[in-house]
Amino acid sequence: MKRIWLLGLIFTLVIGVLAVGQVKTLYWNLATEPPTLDPNIATDTTSIQVIQALFLGLTDFDDLTMEVVPELATHWEASEDGLTWTFYMRDDVIWTDGTPVTAHQVVYSVKRTLDPATGSSYAYVLWVIEGAQAFNNDEGGTADGVGVKALDDYTVEFTLTQPAGYFPSIAGMWICRPLPHTVVEEYGDAWVNVENIVTNGAYELGEWIHEDHLLLYKSATYYDLAKVNIDQIYCYMIEEASTAMTLYEAGDLDSTAPPLEDMDRVKADPVLSEELHIAPDLCTYYYGFNNEKAPFDNPLVRKAFASAIDRQSLVDYVLKGGQSPAQTFTCPGIFGHVDGVAEGIGYPYDPETAQAFLAEAGYPNGEGFPEVTLMHNTSEGHSKIAQFIGQSFMDTLNVQVNIVNQEWKVYLATCREDAPQIYRMGWCADYPDANNWVNEVFNSKSGSNYANYINPTYDAIVERAARETDPEVRLALYQIAETLMCDIDAGIVPIYFYTIVNLTKPYVVRTFAPLGGEHWEQWDILPH
Amino acid sequence: MLQFVIRRILWAIPIVLVVSSITFMLMHSVPGGPFDAEKALPQAIIDNLNAKYHLDDPLWKQYVDYMWGFIRFDLGPSISYRSRTVNDILAQQWPVTALLGLASFGVAICLGIPLGVISAIKQNSLIDYGSMWISMLGLSIPNMAMGPLLIWIFALNLKWFPVATWGSPIHVVLPAITLGTAFMAMFARITRASMLQVVREEYIQTARAKGVREIWVMLKHTLRNALIPVMTIAGPAFAGMMTGSMIVERIFAIPGIGKYYVTSVGNRDYPVIMATTLVFALAVVVMNMLVDISYGILDPRIRYN
Numbered sequence: 006m007k008r009i010w011l012l013g014l015i016f017t018l019v020i021g022v023l024a025v026g027q028v029k030t031l032y033w034n035l036a037t038e039p040p041t042l043d044p045n046i047a048t049d050t051t052s053i054q055v056i057q058a059l060f061l062g063l064t065d066f067d068d069l070t071m072e073v074v075p076e077l078a079t080h081w082e083a084s085e086d087g088l089t090w091t092f093y094m095r096d097d098v099i100w101t102d103g104t105p106v107t108a109h110q111v112v113y114s115v116k117r118t119l120d121p122a123t124g125s126s127y128a129y130v131l132w133v134i135e136g137a138q139a140f141n142n143d144e145g146g147t148a149d150g151v152g153v154k155a156l157d158d159y160t161v162e163f164t165l166t167q168p169a170g171y172f173p174s175i176a177g178m179w180i181c182r183p184l185p186h187t188v189v190e191e192y193g194d195a196w197v198n199v200e201n202i203v204t205n206g207a208y209e210l211g212e213w214i215h216e217d218h219l220l221l222y223k224s225a226t227y228y229d230l231a232k233v234n235i236d237q238i239y240c241y242m243i244e245e246a247s248t249a250m251t252l253y254e255a256g257d258l259d260s261t262a263p264p265l266e267d268m269d270r271v272k273a274d275p276v277l278s279e280e281l282h283i284a285p286d287l288c289t290y291y292y293g294f295n296n297e298k299a300p301f302d303n304p305l306v307r308k309a310f311a312s313a314i315d316r317q318s319l320v321d322y323v324l325k326g327g328q329s330p331a332q333t334f335t336c337p338g339i340f341g342h343v344d345g346v347a348e349g350i351g352y353p354y355d356p357e358t359a360q361a362f363l364a365e366a367g368y369p370n371g372e373g374f375p376e377v378t379l380m381h382n383t384s385e386g387h388s389k390i391a392q393f394i395g396q397s398f399m400d401t402l403n404v405q406v407n408i409v410n411q412e413w414k415v416y417l418a419t420c421r422e423d424a425p426q427i428y429r430m431g432w433c434a435d436y437p438d439a440n441n442w443v444n445e446v447f448n449s450k451s452g453s454n455y456a457n458y459i460n461p462t463y464d465a466i467v468e469r470a471a472r473e474t475d476p477e478v479r480l481a482l483y484q485i486a487e488t489l490m491c492d493i494d495a496g497i498v499p500i501y502f503y504t505i506v507n508l509t510k511p512y513v514v515r516t517f518a519p520l521g522g523e524h525w526e527q528w529d530i531l532p533h
Numbered sequence: 534m535l536q537f538v539i540r541r542i543l544w545a546i547p548i549v550l551v552v553s554s555i556t557f558m559l560m561h562s563v564p565g566g567p568f569d570a571e572k573a574l575p576q577a578i579i580d581n582l583n584a585k586y587h588l589d590d591p592l593w594k595q596y597v598d599y600m601w602g603f604i605r606f607d608l609g610p611s612i613s614y615r616s617r618t619v620n621d622i623l624a625q626q627w628p629v630t631a632l633l634g635l636a637s638f639g640v641a642i643c644l645g646i647p648l649g650v651i652s653a654i655k656q657n658s659l660i661d662y663g664s665m666w667i668s669m670l671g672l673s674i675p676n677m678a679m680g681p682l683l684i685w686i687f688a689l690n691l692k693w694f695p696v697a698t699w700g701s702p703i704h705v706v707l708p709a710i711t712l713g714t715a716f717m718a719m720f721a722r723i724t725r726a727s728m729l730q731v732v733r734e735e736y737i738q739t740a741r742a743k744g745v746r747e748i749w750v751m752l753k754h755t756l757r758n759a760l761i762p763v764m765t766i767a768g769p770a771f772a773g774m775m776t777g778s779m780i781v782e783r784i785f786a787i788p789g790i791g792k793y794y795v796t797s798v799g800n801r802d803y804p805v806i807m808a809t810t811l812v813f814a815l816a817v818v819v820m821n822m823l824v825d826i827s828y829g830i831l832d833p834r835i836r837y838n
Contacts, residue, residue: 041616048570124585126568129575142577197616215617215625216788217699241698243786248697251684255696414565414801421573431571452573 029530042197044179057522059204064177068516087168094159108155110183118180135164174436207526234529260509268325283327284517287434288503293456295424307495309362311352313401326506331499333487341439341483351491371403381429382416420455458496541822552814567801609804630789634774640713649724671718680784697786708785727759768824772816
């Protein structure tokens with residue numbers, strides 16, 4: 006059967022070539038080997054990028070509005086109590102082997118993600134589904150006890166443990182994407198190999214030469230084939246940014262992320278500057294204070310340090326990528342984002358206020374203040390930022406700051422076990438809802454709360470916001486949560502919101518996907 | 534000689550055991566685990582992953598299981614590249630590195646030894662100074678500078694070679710020169726020094742007194758004996774080149790095994806750390822054995838016992 010479809014694909018490609026005159030190929034850099042193409046176990050942006058092209062989700066995100074939009078599901082509805090979500094699927098989507106994509110395959114995928122034997126890192130995101138945690142944690146639960154079922158071939162129903170307004174975002178995540186269960190069962194872990202894989206997305210896997218390149222062909226079986234303009238995507242796996250930049254300038258790559266050291270040249274170059282795109286990314290860079298470690302157990306000290314960071318100068322002179330100064334944690338583009346700069350939440354750079362806070366804390370002009378450890382994971386970029394901010398602390402507050410760096414995993418272990426007084430960390434969205442931020446990171450029960458930020462009121466607010474279904478109420482709750490964490494308690498100090506800095510050839514008509522997973526099927530390549 | 538080879542192969546067993554146990558202890562004593570990430574996972578998820586990869590077994594059992602697999606050429610799954618086994622990674626990436634290593638070794642030997650010979654023959658001449666200056670330059674410029682320099686000259690300006698990537702013989706040239714240059718310089722300097730030492734031996738004077746032509750004195754009598762120290766360093770150097778260079782492979786976007794030596798440690802990908810270390814250890818053992826065999830060929834007075 007697969008051969009028939011392969012012949013069909015070749016026929017389509019030949020016809021396409023004859024009709025248009027040339028195959029439209031996008032030369033892309035994945036920047037690394039995708040660790041896996043199995044949607045149930047993927048965790049990284051590279052894998053998710055390719056999975057996005059190969060597998061369809063129940064829902065997807067609009068690149069511009071960041072709203073959840075239909076993909077496999079044409080529409081969905083929640084019960085009045087917000088506990089039952091029903092997704093109605095298209096009936097015209099087929100796999101590359103010609104079999105239909107059905108609700109049963111969504112159920113299979115969700116249960117496979119939750120199966121402890123799969124070892125899915127992201128399974129915890131699905132714990133909101135009834136019976137999911139008990140099954141995943143091997144606490145007496147079974148696959149049959151998980152609250153997901155196919156009502157018919159094209160209708161799937163989820164039962165949740167609590168109302169979750171953000172659930173349509175989760176239903177579209179890669180961990181829930183329907184899988185060709187017969188293929189997965191037949192080949193086991195090797196089902197994603199090029200000779201076995203069966204997909205349902207706009208592209209299908211043509212070649213996967215490990216560490217070298219991956220070739221995707223437009224899928225002849227894709228349900229919306231007429232709208233796909235680019236015939237094939239040739240994905241390099243070039244890790245060295247300067248090599249990718251050289252290939253881009255030599256015309257061998259259609260898009261790349263310019264290295265930081267080339268940014269001044271790119272901005273000054275009349276051609277490259279026209280090809281430079283700076284778009285918002287859904288990530289926040291922040292410094293955490295260990296709220297339990299003296300003298301940072303004193304909110305006044307934390308406020309003093311938060312007020313001593315000149316974010317705009319950091320962006321202009323160190324980062325150079327058009328990042329936005331951040332005074333709140335949840336970044337723009339996420340439901341529940343609060344504009345701290347506009348609304349006066351958080352602490353802008355104000356040396357006098359910083360000194361006043363420190364004096365009020367009992368350290369006028371920094372006198373008697375102990376040496377501070379500012380730690381980051383080893384990286385040239387983080388080092389530059391730490392030196393800039395550390396110097397800013399010393400100049401503004403007259404304190405001694407020791408900048409220390411550790412190898413990434415050692416650093417994570419240090420943060421987890423006993424975070425230093427000030428530590429660097431970042432957070433990127435898994436789905437565009439503030440629950441993924443203020444609740445999943447800084448709830449006192451969260452494993453990522455290295456700051457030991459503990460405020461029962463804050464916990465109660467973010468947990469209530471997770472359960473609440475009224476968007477207006479949720480927004481109000483997230484505003485209170487951000488005010489508590491970034492202003493009243495100053496538990497952490499957000500520094501900047503990331504941007505995607507990218508060079509793209511002028512003949513590529515593209516969008517930018519802030520959540521990762523570029524929508525290649527919506528792009529085009531103009532004659533050039 | 535057969536006895537010698539068998540003895541050396543048997544010696545490899547304790548070496549592999551010592552290297553593997555030290556590596557195993559070191560990698561498990563370093564803080565951090567394979568599932569630590571910026572987004573901290575709930576303990577229940579980490580427990581599932583530990584169970585899947587048998588990391589919840591006692592350390593001694595993990596070690597024994599690993600070595601049992603190693604004996605059967607089953608190097609286990611990669612924890613970071615979850616759809617691949619370590620056998621897959623070695624089978625797909627190592628041949629690329631080996632080809633690059635072979636080409637680099639060719640560059641190093643074919644240029645380094647003649648350069649050293651010419652320098653020795655023309656000692657204290659302009660040719661000698663020029664050759665040694667070139668070799669000093671080769672030693673002094675690190676790969677991370679040499680690679681981009683060659684790309685700039687030969688790929689971007691002269692357009693003789695591709696900028697990067699892999700796939701045809703022409704893609705091998707610039708990375709092979711980059712990786713081979715430092716070794717070439719080292720071979721040139723050692724060949725020169727060794728030649729100058731041998732040339733003072735009495736048997737060379739005897740050869741000259743008997744009227745042997747100078748070129749034969751140099752190539753047949755001097756070079757052959759001078760090669761012993763060169764071979765001593767050529768063995769481990771070849772092992773190094775055959776097991777990859779992360780920097781050169783990264784600069785030229787070569788799909789080799791080199792990066793795994795570094796990234797596996799950063800990722801705490803235990804099976805890959807073990808495999809890459811043991812492959813390197815075995816390569817050094819084999820190369821040293823070949824070097825020892827070559828001594829006897831170069832100088833028949835050396836016996837294998």
